[in-house]
Amino acid sequence: MCLTFGDVADHYVKTRAHPYYVDGLRAIEVPGRGSVSLHRGLLHAIIETGCRPGELRTLQWSEVAQDHFVILAAKAKDREERKIPIMPTLQKILQRRKLGPDGAELALDAFVFGNEAGEVLTRKRLCDLWRATCERAKVKNLHLHDLRGEAGSQLLEAGVPIHEVRDALGHSSTTMTSTYLRTRTNSLTRAYKQREVHRARKAMRLAKSGQSDLKRKSS
16 A cells, blocks of 8 residues: 555654655645646555656566566667566556456567557656645755655665665765755755754743743742
8 A cells, every 4th residue: 555645754754854755755745636646656666766857657577576567678768678676665556557447367479558549648648647746745946856866865775785776766876866855855944943943942841831830939
């Protein structure tokens, strides 16, 4: 089962305050109909894998194994093939995508994140769906690639070395990865500063409470 905005709100918003992830999930989880709902799995997959939207949009079942899938060099921006592990959340997304409208498994040449019949999703159609998704969620200034950036941020926050994050995102250098994620790092700095302000206010309230107790005892 995919994470929902409700699942992560209390923990993620209060302890990490990461606007990209929060806004991204809110957009994805707002109820939708038709194509917006159908392609929600692709949006989750971007966060789960850090793959480029185009890499997932053109992924075919022939490139998916039991525990990983392959981004072919011909479909990768950097023209280098890479293997992406399939973790439990992604596995559930793929299982739901495997069957066609007739209940039978889609052919190997079908597109994993295509339409119900496994036909490829065009770039324009994906952009239109993303705009519709954000409009339904009333989320502004969130780009599709922000979901990919969030995937990289989560890896860094989990302690993954930056050279491995570079490989996961398909970057040619760690410099590119650092530049790509810099705005996300800045958001964490704001989060820590916000925590310091909260601590200071809490300490002030406790101090005032202590002073009030002393006055009551002395009176």
